Amino acid sequence: MRRSTDERLHEWRKQTKYLLAELDIVSTLNTDEFARRRKRSRRLGRRLGDDHDLAVLNRKILQYAKGANAASQNAAVEELLSRLARRRKALQDEARRLGRLLYSAKPNDLRKKFEKSLRAPQQSPRRAQGQ
Numbered sequence: 180m181r182r183s184t185d186e187r188l189h190e191w192r193k194q195t196k197y198l199l200a201e202l203d204i205v206s207t208l209n210t211d212e213f214a215r216r217r218k219r220s221r222r223l224g225r226r227l228g229d230d231h232d233l234a235v236l237n238r239k240i241l242q243y244a245k246g247a248n249a250a251s252q253n254a255a256v257e258e259l260l261s262r263l264a265r266r267r268k269a270l271q272d273e274a275r276r277l278g279r280l281l282y283s284a285k286p287n288d289l290r291k292k293f294e295k296s297l298r299a300p301q302q303s304p305r306r307a308q309g310q
Contacts, residue, residue, distance in 0.1 A: 183271060185234045191278075192227035195220055198281075205293060212292055216281060223277040230270040237263050 202217040237260065244256045 185231070188227055188234070188271070188274075189231050191274075192224060192231060195224045195227060195281075199224060208293075210292070219277055219281045223274055223281055226270050226274040226277065230267050230274065233263050233267050233270070237267075 199217065199220040202213055202220055206213045206217050240256065240260060240263075244253065
């Protein structure tokens with residue numbers, strides 16, 4: 180498995196947001212399959228976004244903690260960095276779990292499901308409500 184760098188995780192987040200935009204369009208077909216994928220994509224994007232925010236915060240803390248006026252080996256800074264690392268690990272573990280679920284289907288299988296949804300008769304909003 181490739182090492183998860185901040186840059187790779189951020190790129191994954193961007194790709195997930197692109198996928199979410201595509202699923203927003205496809206989900207108008209009102210299929211459960213694409214609705215689940217859309218939900219997972221949104222959750223994955225949030226986890227990766229939170230991780231990115233913490234990565235930026237971590238860099239800023241290190242920048243100021245290592246500055247010329249910083250106290251050396253400040254216990255509070257070390258505790259904060261430790262908490263950030265634990266939270267990031269939990270977010271990344273959850274992102275990997277969601278990613279496995281989201282990307283488990285082969286692209287060709289998704290294409291077939293999409294094409295099947297296009298061929299299925301669509302109900303008008305009035306008929307769907309029983310009017």
